[in-house]
Amino acid sequence: MRRGTPIxxxxxxxxxxxxxxxxxxxxxxxxxxxxxxxxSLEAYRSVLSSSVFLSTLTFxxxxxxxxxxxxxxxxxxxxxxxxxxxxRLRPVVEFLSLLPLIIPPVVLVFGHIRLFxxxxxxxxxxxxxxxxxxxxxxxxxxSLPYMFRAVDxxxxxxxxxxxxxxxxxxxxxxxxxxxxxxxPNVRSAIVSGAFLTFxxxxxxxxxxxxxxxPAFGPYMVQLGxxxxxxxxxxxxxxxxxxxxxxxxxxxxATRSPGRRRRAPLKTSTTP
Amino acid sequence: xxxxxLSSIRKSFAANTVVKDFTLGVERGxxxxxxxxxxxxxxxxxxxxxxxxxxxxxxxxxxxxxxxxLPPNRRRIGMVFQSYALFPNLTVAQNVAFGLRVAGVPGPxxxxxxxxxxxxxxxxxxxxxxxxxxxxxxxxxxxxxxxLAVRPRVLLLDEPLSALDAKIRVSLRSEIREIQRDLGITxxxxxxxxxEALSMSDRVVVMNGGVAEQVGTPFEIYNRPRTRFVxxxxxxxxxxxxxxRDPGRxxxxxxxxxxTMSGPLAVxxxxxxxxxxRPEAIRIGAAPGREVMLRxxxxxxxxxxxxxxIRAETEGGTLSLDTFNRPDTPPPGIGTRTDLxxxxxxxxxxxxxxxx
Numbered sequence: 001m002r003r004g005t006p007i008x009x010x011x012x013x014x015x016x017x018x019x020x021x022x023x024x025x026x027x028x029x030x031x032x033x034x035x036x037x038x039x040s041l042e043a044y045r046s047v048l049s050s051s052v053f054l055s056t057l058t059f060x061x062x063x064x065x066x067x068x069x070x071x072x073x074x075x076x077x078x079x080x081x082x083x084x085x086x087x088r089l090r091p092v093v094e095f096l097s098l099l100p101l102i103i104p105p106v107v108l109v110f111g112h113i114r115l116f117x118x119x120x121x122x123x124x125x126x127x128x129x130x131x132x133x134x135x136x137x138x139x140x141x142x143s144l145p146y147m148f149r150a151v152d153x154x155x156x157x158x159x160x161x162x163x164x165x166x167x168x169x170x171x172x173x174x175x176x177x178x179x180x181x182x183x184p185n186v187r188s189a190i191v192s193g194a195f196l197t198f199x200x201x202x203x204x205x206x207x208x209x210x211x212x213x214p215a216f217g218p219y220m221v222q223l224g225x226x227x228x229x230x231x232x233x234x235x236x237x238x239x240x241x242x243x244x245x246x247x248x249x250x251x252x253a254t255r256s257p258g259r260r261r262r263a264p265l266k267t268s269t270t271p
Numbered sequence: 272x273x274x275x276x277l278s279s280i281r282k283s284f285a286a287n288t289v290v291k292d293f294t295l296g297v298e299r300g301x302x303x304x305x306x307x308x309x310x311x312x313x314x315x316x317x318x319x320x321x322x323x324x325x326x327x328x329x330x331x332x333x334x335x336x337x338x339x340x341l342p343p344n345r346r347r348i349g350m351v352f353q354s355y356a357l358f359p360n361l362t363v364a365q366n367v368a369f370g371l372r373v374a375g376v377p378g379p380x381x382x383x384x385x386x387x388x389x390x391x392x393x394x395x396x397x398x399x400x401x402x403x404x405x406x407x408x409x410x411x412x413x414x415x416x417x418x419l420a421v422r423p424r425v426l427l428l429d430e431p432l433s434a435l436d437a438k439i440r441v442s443l444r445s446e447i448r449e450i451q452r453d454l455g456i457t458x459x460x461x462x463x464x465x466x467e468a469l470s471m472s473d474r475v476v477v478m479n480g481g482v483a484e485q486v487g488t489p490f491e492i493y494n495r496p497r498t499r500f501v502x503x504x505x506x507x508x509x510x511x512x513x514x515x516r517d518p519g520r521x522x523x524x525x526x527x528x529x530x531t532m533s534g535p536l537a538v539x540x541x542x543x544x545x546x547x548x549r550p551e552a553i554r555i556g557a558a559p560g561r562e563v564m565l566r567x568x569x570x571x572x573x574x575x576x577x578x579x580x581i582r583a584e585t586e587g588g589t590l591s592l593d594t595f596n597r598p599d600t601p602p603p604g605i606g607t608r609t610d611l612x613x614x615x616x617x618x619x620x621x622x623x624x625x626x627x
Contacts, residue, residue, distance in 0.1 A: 159354060162352050163358065165321070165343070165350070165352070165356070166414075166417075168322075168323075168343040169343055169346075169348055169349065169427075170344075170349075170370030170373055170418075171344045171347075171373040171374055172373045181360075184360040
């Protein structure tokens, strides 16, 4: 028997969509009204032509990439080792990875400032580069729940223990096993974690503001206080950027290992 | 000294000892199966040979070299896993070439070896495929090729056929044996399937509770099981309780009938022992050379084509017997009273095994 159109579900979906889309549309509509009496992209032009926009965006993007690299270097070997050798510690590690969701960033940053402030053993806040390092560290912590979960799910999908043993029985060292077997098979998971990290760090406000770094988050807030139409345009731009990243993540995350391309016809032993 | 020598190996996980004082010598080119129920320690022994587990005590030598403390990647062993464990991101050819790349074998030689291996397993044209594009049987053959490509000193097979369907399992088992014979590679095969162990091996090690209950050729294991566990685990075995009358002359009594065993018994007179024999050792009716006669009543007849499996009630208990189908002799009817005969040569007195 064919079921009819699920009216209630459709209504709920439409309401949910409206909840998100109507304000977004309103912001978009508003962002086009910078010139009186006509719709124009003036607000976007104004935003994009600002050198502060580009410099803060670049700063945040670089900090995000650094956080991704550090996060992946921290999380991938940890998850691998815990799953391989210390499975009983997994709930503990999982709990630790969730702590950034419970502890507010403001607590984290004050902790940083106290620990690495001017009268500490390692006064990182005394220099710009030192503070940048602190910011990236903070980003790594903030994105830990997402990076950990993505990589952990990726490793759950493949039998890392047997693959490790297979590689070792063929003479591979532990490092070669991680680099040549484990890493390529969880690459899509790492990419997912990376995009989530990027989305979080790009517009992050609290850490960047309290550490007084020229990042994109504080810039957006500042712009919101000083201008009318540009913040709406900026909001739409950052949404577009985040959604593009989400789409890319979806693309990478749904590809399973070994299915990246059609098998070539030629027999070859080189990857 | 044996090519692969395991001496007094013990393995404990916390308070649980899973392998106890395990000693085994395997000759070069020999195919030895470790057979036993799950949890008997057979896989742990294999994993210790591979280096994935370290023995709590004892030593392990391959070709005279003590490898007890050597990490797995330096033992030069090849291993095939139940779950195939092919690298999903690599093609068949790249999978087979993996160990060769690690060993630094130059490109042209590597390609020749990969092609040779793929020919050996009968899949010369599938080098460019990914593992997910292959059937289970094909994946396991690739796993075998990958393990053999590096020319290991010992090949370890960890229940490689268990995940496959029955038909593929039978054909692959003769294929594996043929390849093993051709290459003359020393092989340890872990299985819980007695048919696999008996049909493939030069020798079988029957394990139970972490100890080797019996080591012998398939013929010896099947026909002369040493312990009650081996007798019960390998094949079907009829067991009757007997009372020892004259151990020196090998006389025992079963349900009022005195039987002469093939040799003297090391048991005190009056002691109860279990006497065992295979279903195919029994005949219906008297026959020359079969001096043991038992009165029985037929209780079930299963016609299976070439073989007819019959169950019969005797004074000592229920027996199972197999006869070949003969077109001119229909099987006996249920309820028929008949004599069963067997030769005392086919009788085995079972010792109690360490864990039986």
